Amino acid sequence: MTSADRPGGPGDPDLAAIAGDPLPSERQPLSTERIVDAAVAFIDEHGLPGLTMRRLGTELGVEAMALYRYVPGKEDLLDAVVDRMIARMRADADVLDEPRDGWQDFLVRLAHGVRRIALEHPKAFPLVASRPPEAPWLRPPLRSLDWVEVFLTGLLSEGFTDEAAVAAYRAYTSFLLGHLLLEVANHGADVGPLDVLDDEQGTPEGLDAYPTVQRLRAALSQDRAAVEFEESLEGLLDRMTLLRNEHLA
Structure with a gap:
């Protein structure tokens, strides 16, 4: 036996x-x-x-x-999982280490690289937001010193001042994190306090008191994540252009 x-x-x-x-x-x-x-x-x-x-x-x-x-322990294991996901972008042929066709193209490629990681591993992606980074002042989801260096150096090479590059970094990371956490939550990720409505459930109690919301529920429940990501990213790039020009003036 x-x-x-x-x-x-x-x-x-x-x-x-x-x-x-x-x-x-x-x-x-x-x-x-x-x-x-x-x-x-x-x-x-x-x-x-x-x-x-x-x-x-x-x-x-x-x-x-x-x-x-x-x-050494579970905490170290989770840190390694985060490192693995962030490092995966290095293998993404569409993500650049430096701008080649302008900073907008550079950031669009990077944003989609992060989104692909989130969609490939939606249940693990919240770790990127919750794990302690290499330096406490780094912001998710660009938590790697390597990628923050790539980001800032890329913008500086495209005419951003130090102040504009830092402001762009803050706006860019806030956009990515907020959008992608909501998106992976819709893919079953446990994101803590974020509570995503299951569209397969029946009408919640009390919704009868909100006839407009009830009437538009089908439209409100449509999955427009990809379109919204593109539209929001385009709007963000427009704001970053204004930031760059203001600091150059």
Whole structure:
């Protein structure tokens, strides 16, 4: 009888040792990269609240204690998940490290790169807003010193003053975070105090007192996230143009 047939089931390393079976970690060795990839996959499937070191160990076929050789604790694991998501933009061929066709094109590409990460991992994306950044004064979702450097240097090379570049950074990050947190909430992400109405539910109690809202509910419930993202980004770029010109005057 193998460890798969014994109480505890497959993936129990102690039963595997008793039975003489190869340990799961021997069949596919653990690494920090594999653990972080498994954490991202777990969050994508089950959501962030369900992630524990024990459950992640079960997914990998090892005891939770085996993970601590590579990740000191859950907090460090979540930091690594954030780093992995932000680093994914480096592999996005559409995201630039510097402006090539003007700063507007540069920022549009970066914004869509962040949005693609949010849509690819909606349940993990709120971590970008909640995890402690490398420096406490960095603003999500551009929480990496590398990306903040890219952002500011890119704008400065396009004629922004220091003051205008900082103001643009604040406006840009506020736009991205606010829009994308609302969007991933509609994709099932746990975003804490944000409460998104499930359109499949019946009419909420008390809505009869608001006939206009009730009449327009279908229109209000339409998913226009992509259109709104484009429109809001266009408006933001217009405001940033004014900021740039004001500081040049």
